[in-house]
Every structure is written in C-alpha cells, then in structure tokens.
Amino acid sequence: MKIYLAGPDVFLPDARAIGWRKAKICGQYGLVGLYPLDNAIELAAPDASLAIFRGNEVMMDAADAIVANLTPFRGAGADPGTAYELGYMAGRGKLCLGYSNDPATYVDRARRFVTVTPHDGRLVDAEGLTVEDFGLPDNLMLIHALDLHGSPLVMPKQAPADLWHDLTAFEACVRAAARRVA
C-alpha cells in the first residue's frame, strides 16, 4: 500500500528530514510513504508552483491512501492545502486517515485567535461569523471525511511538547492503514 504523506510538514525548516522519518515509519509497517518533497522541482523556475501541484497530484493518483497532518496551521484549523488533498483523495475513493497533534476542540482553538461570544443560540466571532461548535477538533467536513472514508482522526490525549515533530499520532495512522492491508 502506498500512502500519500500530506501536511504542513513541507513548510517546516527540516521538511525533508520529517518526510524521511515518516517514510521510514511506513516502511516499518510494510507500506510505502510518498512525500511531496520527493518530487524534484526547480523552485526558481517561473512555473515552480504549477510543477509542485502537478507532482503532488501524480503522487496522490499513485497512492492508495492518505495520512493527513491536520494539526492546526497558522490559525484555528488545518492547513487548507492539506484539506484540499484530503478532499481530493476522498473524491478518488482512496482510504483517508489523519491526525492532529492538538486535541483541543475547534471552539477552544478559535478562542486563541479571536473573541468568541454567544449570540442568538450560536457562538460567533467578532465579525459575527459562526464558530462551529459540535465538540469536534476542526471543521466537520474534515473530521467526518475520516470517519466515513477511512479511519477516525487520531489525536494524543495531550498536545506533545513538539507539535511539529512528534510522530506518535502519525504512527498510529500508519498502523491503522497496515491493519487494512492485513
């Protein structure tokens, strides 16, 4: 089984090293990890972003499953690029797995960035936009995509000291994927 390794990990200073660690863990379970940065892209080329997109799509099409890192990225929710990829894989009928190293509910995450107040039976932010309040850790589309197209979101009981390098929850996803193969 080939697993597409999605997440804002590609934005880390040690993005390549994280990819190698993830691929190594996949290997330990007899699976193959495909990591976006494994595509050779000339970043200075004028069409670099398009080449990255095409490379990622070819990788996703080649993969049987996705493990998406849905740890909140630069805000209350998951990285929109990763959310797109999770959707793409769900749409292609692939096995969808994911984890978040932040076990807080979406409401509690949102409170870190915006003022959340009750209004007319809803929770709203300062702009008056509803803050989703189903007790879920992120937007319901992401969470239930995992429930219905793969395996439920894996979260630690407590956020690990290193939110971006702790791969315990990631490994639990890989283990779940390996069980599907067996």
Place this chain on the structure above:
Amino acid sequence: MKIYLAGPDVFLPDARAIGWRKAKICGQYGLVGLYPLDNAIELAAPDASLAIFRGNEVMMDAADAIVANLTPFRGAGADPGTAYELGYMAGRGKLCLGYSNDPATYVDRARRFVTVTPHDGRLVDAEGLTVEDFGLPDNLMLIHALDLHGSPLVMPKQAPADLWHDLTAFEACVRAAARRVA
C-alpha cells in the same frame, strides 16, 4: 448544470439569504445552485454534524461543478472545509471554479496575522514555518486546482467594501460555468 455552492457563507448571520441570492444568480444563467443549508438538518440532534456531512456529500455527488468561495476565513487562507470540498470535487472529476473577494497575495495576507521575515532564502513566520511565496493569493494546491480542473480564480482588482456579501466575483464564476454549458 448543477453547481455546488461552497464557502464559509454558511457561517454568516444571514447564511440562508446569501444562499438564496447565489441560487438566484445561478438561475439567471440557466444553472441550478445547490446550497448546503438547503438540506434540512435538525441541529440539536446528537449526530447533526454527521448529517450535515452526509447531506453535503450527496449534494456534491449530484452537482456537475463547484463554485468555491475562497475569501480568507478567520486567518490568511481559505476555509479548510471549503478547501476540502474543492478537493473532493476535483477528485470526482467535476468542473472547479472559485473566487476570492480579497485579491492580496498569500504573503501579504499572512502579514496581517503573523510576523513574516526572510530566512535562508525563504520567508518564514515566527514558528520558522515557510510562508508560501509564489505571488499567489492562497496555497498553490487551491489556486492550481482551479487552473487545471476548471477555470482560474476570480478576484476583484480591489477588495469590495463588503467582503462577505459582494457577489460580483461569484457571478463571474457562474458566467464562466454557463459558457462551458453553451
């Protein structure tokens, strides 16, 4: 042609009214708009979030195209739920269209929320994570999904006074969809 109307519009105080306005514009071009809130969901039910997910997925499967509102939501980038839906529709081979009422680049959007500094030939935020700098308005996966699976992102030259209620860019997407039918 049936168009799935995706976006954080569902979180607006007047979410239903926006849906009606969008569906009406679709009708003016001979198209049918499908809006998530048209599904009858009992919000107080214990499995409400799952019912919403299922309803949205049935709608997406019934639609031929998506018009995604990618206006930045509660941060620098698009709503992750909408990004998921754009990915799902791309994965299903549907026509992908989208707009953003904020024409700023991702880097400029990010600067509103985090400190962005140059480091080792990249732009990084305070956590040291790369700030994507391809001159695009959002994550490259979203932007190029539109380029390659439908029609390029529609943006106004300047952000409209009412970011959440101005439907000029939305209507341009509907017009582009209608041209595909003709």
